[in-house]
Each structure stands twice: as structure tokens, then as C-alpha cells.
Amino acid sequence: MTPTLFLIQLLNGVQFGVLLFLIAAGLTLVFGVMGFINLAHGVQYMIGAYLTFMFYQLTGNFFSALLLGLITALILGLALEALVFRHLYDRDHLDQVLATFGIILFVNEAVKVIWGPATLTLPTPEILSASLQLTDNLKYPVYRLALIAVGAAVALGLYLVVVKTRVGMLIRAGASNAEMVSALGVNIRRLFTIVFGFGAMLAGFAGAMAAPIFTIEPGMGDDLLIVAFVVIVIGGIGSIRGAFIAALLIGLIDTLGRSLATDAMKLIFDASAANQIGPSLASMLIYIFMAAVLFFRPQGLFPARGAA
């Protein structure tokens, strides 16, 4: 691998990592703060993409579509919380998994009924449609750079909210001991509703931002959800800082792994065996990494302080 290719792959890895962070951030808050396993998080990512697509068709402008999509995703998230999730907070994790899995099936099918099964595309916004000439052959879309910037901004904003503000303090306190916070006169249920609605909106935001690159189809969030869980487990459940760093690590490991694994295997095996083993090994790398982290630091790399 030439140094140029290596640098490009680093950039690709960071960009994938930032996108993973956008998905994982909401998940880690809901899981860490509320102790609630929300498998429907991937569905909320998908809803964000579909809503933005729908509003884009109505308004013809990406940014107003994004705004309307986010507001609607927030409303839908709150509605789901009031109708379904609220009744599950005190139940055990298996009940939560079952109920939220049911929501996955329901929403995936509903999306297919409304928008059809075909893959849809959302054009890149005009203002970000240019591309940089990275090498003689390769252009890099400005939109992807914008995605990195937006992800970094969201990470910083979230970190400041959780660490520096009163709401953030309540969120952390609620995570350590919800009953005590409630005894001190804080409405913990309302706090959970706010966290959940915000998490749903973040997932929707990730879906909308990813749509111009990754396209839109039913079930689009399901496999990313698994990777998002890997990210929050490695980062330490409930930790924004952990989720950010773990997302970048996973993005880099996955990207570099996929471009290096086959070449590395060729040093050991002949070409056709390397072609068999390399791709499978590359797909496993992030899980191997997770297993290693869990072995040495079961609480994750950056456990949220005081979290249960």
C-alpha cells in the first residue's frame, strides 16, 4: 500500500467513524442513562432518512427538508416513548428487546408500504456538491468533509451539555441513582422522556446526513445498529467521549482492515486462499477488537463516571 493510499484510507476511516458516532451517540445516552436497550434505534435512523427524503420532495431544499425531518423524527420519537417505551423502563432487558424488536418489524414493513421497497436516493445539497481533487485519479466529495465537521461539532456540543450544564448534571445523576434524584424533587420520568426524544432525533439526524451517501431503503439501519452497539460497548456505555473515540477506532479498523487484510494474508497464503480468508477476516476485525476490549476492560475504554 502506497503512503498516498494509506492517507486516503485514514480519511475514509475517520469519515465512517464520525457517521458511526452520530448513530451511537443517541444509543449510548438512552442505554447508559436510562438502562434501556433500544433495538429500535436503527429504525429511528431509517425514519430520519425517509422523512428527509419526503420533505425534500415537497420543498426541493435539503436543509429545510433536514429541519422538518428532524422535527418530525423528534415528534415520532416522543410518540413512541409515550405509547410503548415508557411502559418498559421497569421491565427487564429481555422484555425491552422483544418489544423494540417488534417495532423494527412493524416500522420496516410500514416504510415499505408507504415508500415502496425500491432503493431511493437523496441528492447531495447543491452548496456541498463540489469535490476536491485528492490525487490525479481520485476526487473526494466536499459533502463527506462536511459530514466529518458536523459530527465533530455534535460530539463537542453533546460533551459540553452533559458535562457542563444543569440538564447534563441531572442526566448523569439520574444514571447513577434515579430514585435518589427523584426523591430530591426532580421529575425523573420527564427527564427520561427528554433524553429519549433527543436520542431519537440524533438517530434521525444521522440517517438524514447519511442518506445522500448511503441511499435509503427499508431495513437500512438494522446492520448499522449492530456496529453502533459495538461502538458503545467499546467506548463505555453512557459515555459520549467514549462513543466518539470508539467510533473513530472502529471506523479506522474496519476501513484499514478491509483494504489491508487480503494483502496481509497474501504474505502467508497463496493468492486464492488469501482472497478467501482476507475478506472474512476483515469483517470480523471489529468484533475481535470488541472481544479484546471486553477482556481487558469489561467496563469499556471510557466508562461514564458513576454510571451503574
Place this chain on the structure above:
Amino acid sequence: MKKILGALGAALLATSAQAEDLKIGLVVTLSGPPAVLGKQIEDGFKLALEKMDGKIGGLDTELIVVDSELKPDVALTRVKGLLEKDEVDFVVGSVFSNVLGAIYKPVTRSETFLISPNAGPSTVAGRNCSPYFFSTSYQNNQNFEALGQHAQEQGIKSVFMMTPNYQAGRDAVEGFKKYFKGEITDEVYTPLGHKDFSPEIAQMSTSDAEALFTFMPGGMGVRFVKQFRESGLADKMKFLSAFTVDEATLPAQKDAALGFFGATSWAPSLDLPQSKEFVAAFEEKYGYIPGGFAMQAYDAAQLIDSAVKAVDGNLSDKDALRKALEAADFQSLRGDFSFNNNHFPIQDFYLLRVAQREDGKYWTEIDSKIFDDYTDSFAAECKM
């Protein structure tokens, strides 16, 4: 009392008369993103049925459509229902090879004719061929072989290959290599359902390969074509593909796929009167452009029609019915069509190029003919 008995008798007579009619079970995938392909097959078959006034081979026809959900076990259960409960005379299916693999033995063992409107795995064409199986599509590898042949003919020196990491992806690479003897710079296998192709695109950009060969069906193809176009590589590398830019994916790919190449046995632009008539009628009724899937389903209906007519509706003499099917005495939408010993078509293969029509929609056009009366590579293994 007599009256009631009389009515009963009449009803019994009526049901036995109904039993003379033709029952066809259509097994396609109608769930998830691949439903687009299943829908094409269902619509193509129904259009043929409508053109025949609901009578295939002159018999009142009942079409039972079942969804395989792209799950072999689900398909198997539903096909058993078709065979045992509905007692269908023909099973038409499926879209995907793994589903065909699951239903192949149960259907052919029950001595019911199975017609595939798309899937054509190598085992069914070779060692495990059956007197009760017919294909109106192709053997899977043929499209890839045609692309390899084209690359070889054009004197392309080096090719970068990228396919998903599963059996069909590996078959695609083997198929392409059959006639292509130039340099293969890389063989890259991505996970199925891959999202971000930028690492692979970066590898392509430094490979200095003249052409790209890829097989990225469905949503993967939509994402890849878009990202490949944005990377600017489309101006440097020739884009050769199968099942990646077709009528199922072009509505989403649009101008990102313009000028990209594919290969198969038909395109909606084919200049034959029966084909043009079919495309016009299909668009009029369903509002989208038919791809090869719809054409193959339409031909499957025509094939059954011709055979049932030839035996005068006598479905019990299976040998006579098989002879009539083997004759393929119908006007295929793709022109020349006849069956090889393994019941796979002998047909022409074309290089297709993505183009924009005058009404702004995108479709594939025939660029040039690659193979004339091409037979698949597995027919010799079939002892039939």
C-alpha cells in the same frame, strides 16, 4: 330434498369441471428491498395472462402468487402447500438461486413442471438437471462470461474486480475469468449489503486498471454507482457490470449510471416488434420500464401456453407435455430462442449501455452483440 341433492350434484359437476383448468403457482420474493425484482416477474407474468384473456393454453387459468420472503425454508413450506393443497400444474419461480435450490427437488420429484423466470445456478444446469425443470432466463454465469469475452475482444489489458463476498460473487469472478486473459490487478470481496465503498474506490484509483468489473445487485449497486461517479473514476475506468445497472436500479441511479455497461440476453430497447409491443403495454399498465426479469416471466407464460396448446389441454401425459415444452414453439420477446439438452435457453448475449430516453427516463440500450446462440458451460454435465 331432491332439489338440494340436484343442486349438490350440479355443484360437484361444476368443481370437477374446474379441476380440468390450469393452476399455476408463482413463487417470487415480494418482501424487503429485493421485492422490486419479484414485482417485475409478477407483473410480467400477469401481463401475458391478461393478453391471453386469462386463458393460458386455452384453459381457464388460476394464478396463485406466493412470497418466498427470500428465505429458503419459507419458500419450501409455501411450495409444499402449492403442490399438496392447491395441486398446481406448474410452478414458476424463483428470483434468487438459494430459493430455487430449496424448492427444486420437492417440485421436480413430485413430477410437476418447474419453470425458472430468473435464477439459474450451475448445479441445476449441470449434474442435477431434471426432466421437469425448464429455464426461460439464463445460466447465472453466462452474463459474466459475456463481459469477460467483451473485455478480451476489446483488448482491455487490466481489470479491477469487485463483488460481494458470497457464492454468486465468487461465481461472477470465475465467470469473467473464463474468457478474459489479461491482468487482474485486484480481486476485492465486500460484505453483502455493503454501504460505504470509499475504501474500495480508493484502491481502484491507485490500481491503474483500465476497466472495472463488478456485480453489485440491488441497493448495493445504487450506492456503489453513485459513489463511483462522485469519485471521478468513471472518466478513467470502463465500467463493466452484471445485475448492477438495470431497469430495477436505474430509477434510483439516474444519470450517475449514464454510459455504464452491463450484459445480458435482452434490453427493453431491443428492435423487434413483439418486444416493442411488450414494453409499451407494460409501461402503459404498470407505469415503469420492464427489465429482463419481466421479459423472462412473460416468456415463461408464453412457453406454458404453447405447450398446453400443443397437447390440447391434456396435462396428465407428462411425456407429451415435456416434448411440447422442449419444442419452445412460441415467439420469444428476445428473438431466437431454443432449448439445450439441459432445458436452458440457447440465445444471443448483448453488451448493454445505460442511456437516457427522450422522455427523460433511464434504460439500457443494446450496444453490440457479444455471443450468437450461446450455450452455457454446464450443459455437457447434464445427462439428458
